[in-house]
Amino acid sequence: MSTLHTVNKSPFATQALVSCLNHAKAGDAILMIEDGVYGGLSGTGLTEIIEEFGKNVSLYVLSPDLDARGLDAKRLIGGIEGVDYAGFVDLVAKHDRTQAWL
Amino acid sequence: MSDVKKFLYVNRKAPYGTIYALESLEVVLIGAAFEQDVALAFLDDGVFQLTKGQNTDGIGVKNFSPTFRALGDYDVQKLYVERESLEERGLSEDDLIEVVYEDEDDDWEEKPAIKVVSRAEMADVMADADVVLSF
Numbered sequence: 001m002s003t004l005h006t007v008n009k010s011p012f013a014t015q016a017l018v019s020c021l022n023h024a025k026a027g028d029a030i031l032m033i034e035d036g037v038y039g040g041l042s043g044t045g046l047t048e049i050i051e052e053f054g055k056n057v058s059l060y061v062l063s064p065d066l067d068a069r070g071l072d073a074k075r076l077i078g079g080i081e082g083v084d085y086a087g088f089v090d091l092v093a094k095h096d097r098t099q100a101w102l
Numbered sequence: 103m104s105d106v107k108k109f110l111y112v113n114r115k116a117p118y119g120t121i122y123a124l125e126s127l128e129v130v131l132i133g134a135a136f137e138q139d140v141a142l143a144f145l146d147d148g149v150f151q152l153t154k155g156q157n158t159d160g161i162g163v164k165n166f167s168p169t170f171r172a173l174g175d176y177d178v179q180k181l182y183v184e185r186e187s188l189e190e191r192g193l194s195e196d197d198l199i200e201v202v203y204e205d206e207d208d209d210w211e212e213k214p215a216i217k218v219v220s221r222a223e224m225a226d227v228m229a230d231a232d233v234v235l236s237f
Contacts, residue, residue, distance in 0.1 A: 019145065019146050024225070099112070
């Protein structure tokens with residue numbers, strides 16, 4: 001049993017991503033969408049904590065949201081995978097439940 | 103279809119700055135009317151929804167905090183509140199409203215519906231749900 005978590009807010013504006021990381025279980029997946037994709041960037045004040053949690057959960061970003069913000073996938077924290085909308089659907093189908101962190 | 107699913111309503115927003123909290127409560131009441139297994143989770147700023155003594159006379163919006171006390175009548179028996187979220191905000195269980203339900207398996211005795219749980223226990227509650235609705 002595992003959960004797909006989605007986060008759609010910048011971690012520099014709200015607690016959503018940090019709270020999500022604090023409640024995710026090993027084997028869960030976290031997909032950063034909309035302004036949530038800023039949480040995937042390397043070299044930020046949150047990179048270290050995200051890398052630490054990333055050891056137990058799979059991290060994804062929605063590539064169209066990354067592209068829209070002019071962010072190159074090369075700037076992502078290592079191990080974060082970009083997915084398109086079809087990949088988003090696959091993630092939803094693969095997990096037992098989806099939990100949105102708004 | 104008689105399948106009862108476990109619905110968890112996750113509340114992470116304070117009550118009056120946005121419409122999320124009120125909308126959550128409306129949806130909870132709808133879900134409960136369909137006789138599903140309903141539980142509520144309050145964490146982060148969501149714990150502010152349950153504080154005692156709310157008075158909205160001066161801001162021209164409805165004070166919906168008394169409505170939580172009616173949840174017991176809809177057979178909603180589980181309001182999980184995260185201890186760490188309370189403590190981070192200088193709150194304790196004493197600052198929260200009382201919500202009770204009547205336990206049909208125990209001679210209809212009134213029991214508290216609010217259960218203060220640790221962050222780890224809250225993660226278990228979330229992982230145990232069939233459907234998670236976020237507000």
